[in-house]
Amino acid sequence: MRGLFITLEGGDGAGKSTQIKNIESFFEEKGLLVVHTREPGGTPISEKLREIVLDSHNLEMKDVTEMLVYAAARAQHVRELVMPALEKGHIVICDRFLDSSIAYQAYGRGLGDMVGIVNAFATGGLAPDITFWMDIDPDEGKRRVSRLGDLDRLEMEEGDFHFKVYEGYKAIAEGDPERVKRIDATRSVEEISEEIKKYLEQICEKRGI
Numbered sequence: 338m339r340g341l342f343i344t345l346e347g348g349d350g351a352g353k354s355t356q357i358k359n360i361e362s363f364f365e366e367k368g369l370l371v372v373h374t375r376e377p378g379g380t381p382i383s384e385k386l387r388e389i390v391l392d393s394h395n396l397e398m399k400d401v402t403e404m405l406v407y408a409a410a411r412a413q414h415v416r417e418l419v420m421p422a423l424e425k426g427h428i429v430i431c432d433r434f435l436d437s438s439i440a441y442q443a444y445g446r447g448l449g450d451m452v453g454i455v456n457a458f459a460t461g462g463l464a465p466d467i468t469f470w471m472d473i474d475p476d477e478g479k480r481r482v483s484r485l486g487d488l489d490r491l492e493m494e495e496g497d498f499h500f501k502v503y504e505g506y507k508a509i510a511e512g513d514p515e516r517v518k519r520i521d522a523t524r525s526v527e528e529i530s531e532e533i534k535k536y537l538e539q540i541c542e543k544r545g546i
């Protein structure tokens with residue numbers, strides 16, 4: 338049986354990492370093998386591409402180049418790690434996936450439909466079984482991230498970039514409510530964990546896990 342592909346999305350500072358740990362424990366308690374990975378990254382080649390795309394010195398990087406580097410990292414990650422793990426029946430939890438490219442590059446950078454077209458090749462058609470969108474106001478997200486110290490190239494973006502990204506996530510969630518679950522990330526960690534757990538129980542029941 339193919340495993341489950343779970344992704345977490347959201348603006349920076351939405352608290353994805355804490356929830357990923359909780360999701361991991363949920364499946365480990367069921368005795369299932371969990372692969373925890375991230376985008377951009379997850380394999381040695383994709384991690385190198387991550388360094389390039391997030392490097393705060395690469396200010397000359399063009400929007401199209403940025404979009405293609407994310408897609409290239411994804412193409413490698415999907416084929417080298419995600420698909421093989423799913424084929425073995427593992428649970429794959431991924432910190433960001435294609436929705437990030439739609440929100441940040443299609444909406445944030447204004448690259449539009451091109452992003453979906455390129456990424457259809459990059460993903461080979463692979464889509465998550467369920468996605469948690471950690472919904473947080475972009476201003477609050479920015480405040481939380483700034484407290485953490487050094488910012489990467491995307492986090493440094495000013496102006497309305499992060500609001501456009503937010504609009505992107507909203508559109509994705511509204512367009513695919515079956516897959517994308519909006520999680521109000523302003524609540525306590527416990528409340529958020531409980532809600533996510535409910536969704537996980539539902540999907541496990543549906544898939545006979």
Ligand code: TMP
Nearest residue numbers: 376377407433434437438441442491492
């Ligand atoms: P993070 O791993 O700390 O969330 O950082 C990754 C950054 O890259 C984050 O600002 C979102 C951005 N990003 C994109 O712009 N497009 C993408 O396709 C992905 C996966 C991430």
